[in-house]
Amino acid sequence: MASWFRRLLHKPKPSSVESLKSSHSASSSPSSSSSSAKSSSSSSGMSLATSSISLSPVSAPDISASDSPRWDKSYDVCICHSEGDMELVEELVSYLEGQPESFRCFLQLRDAVAGSAVVTELCDAVQNSHCWVMLITPGFLQDPWCRYQMHQALAEAPMANGRTIPVLKDVDRKDYPRELRNIYYIYMALKEKSFRQIRDTVMRYLQELCQSSTKRME
Numbered sequence: 001m002a003s004w005f006r007r008l009l010h011k012p013k014p015s016s017v018e019s020l021k022s023s024h025s026a027s028s029s030p031s032s033s034s035s036s037a038k039s040s041s042s043s044s045g046m047s048l049a050t051s052s053i054s055l056s057p058v059s060a061p062d063i064s065a066s067d068s069p070r071w072d073k074s075y076d077v078c079i080c081h082s083e084g085d086m087e088l089v090e091e092l093v094s095y096l097e098g099q100p101e102s103f104r105c106f107l108q109l110r111d112a113v114a115g116s117a118v119v120t121e122l123c124d125a126v127q128n129s130h131c132w133v134m135l136i137t138p139g140f141l142q143d144p145w146c147r148y149q150m151h152q153a154l155a156e157a158p159m160a161n162g163r164t165i166p167v168l169k170d171v172d173r174k175d176y177p178r179e180l181r182n183i184y185y186i187y188m189a190l191k192e193k194s195f196r197q198i199r200d201t202v203m204r205y206l207q208e209l210c211q212s213s214t215k216r217m218e
Contacts (some may be wrong), residue, residue, distance in 0.1 A: 018067045021053070028134070038044075061210035063203070064101060069213045070206050072218075077202055078106040078129035080149045082139030082142040089135060095195045096202070103202060118145065126152045131202050134180070141175060154179060165198060 050134045070076065077096060081089045086109065096103040100207050106129055112121045122145065126132060132153040140146045166185035168176060176185065186201075188194040 006099070020081065024157065060207050061214065063206040063210055065210075068206075069209050071126050074104070075106040075129040075131050076103045076131060076206065078125045078132045078153075079108075079135065080132060080140075080146055080153070081135040082137060082143040082146055084139040085135055085137050085169075090123065091191070091194060092133070092198065096199060099137065099199060101203065103199070119148075122149045123152055125149075126156055126180050130170075131163050131165055131205055133198060134178075136166055136171055136177065136185070138171060140178070141171065150177065162208065165201050167194060167198065 008137050062068065079089050079093060087105045089107065093107050095103045096105055108125070126149060132149075134140070134146075134150055134153070137176065149168075153164050164180070164183055164184055166176075166180050167188055169188040186194055186197045
């Protein structure tokens with residue numbers, strides 16, 4: 001087992017929200033980049049075609065501020081995946097947690113509580129995360145637990161609003177789950193490009209969450 005994976009598995013959970021806040025005194029604004037989306041066939045869902053989501057470097061709120069609504073949940077991202085895709089998921093989690101924003105990821109192998117029921121852990125992971133990445137592969141489509149977690153995420157946020165992030169890999173567009181066909185997906189052709197798209201999508205949601213919270217307080 002590679003040393004970086006051992007470090008990933010043994011990464012300690014934050015003891016409290018306050019300890020997370022203190023580790024994020026400030027975050028740099030991401031550079032703005034353009035995005036476009038294209039439609040595939042009517043039965044195929046829609047693909048997010050570009051490498052990143054457009055973010056505003058001028059008005060973007062600080063998602064790591066001590067009063068940010070980001071801290072209302074234990075995780076920024078929950079990764080829903082099949083057991084056979086673990087290696088790719090480890091790389092994605094390592095990438096997201098290594099970003100300047102130190103995105104907090106729920107990785108079932110690492111973060112599930114020993115002795116807890118699988119259903120309880122899957123539901124808690126969904127409820128305690130801001131966003132959900134669905135890594136849709138042949139293994140995902142055949143795994144009933146992946147389907148279950150996908151349905152839990154859709155029940156939590158049926159209108160999507162940027163929280164559900166489908167990522168299609170090694171799956172024909174016609175096999176894209178019907179339940180997700182009103183949501184744009186990321187097609188993983190180049191791993192690095194897709195990782196950036198996922199990062200930018202999570203960042204955009206958290207920024208919009210902070211902006212909404214600020215408007216409500218005004």
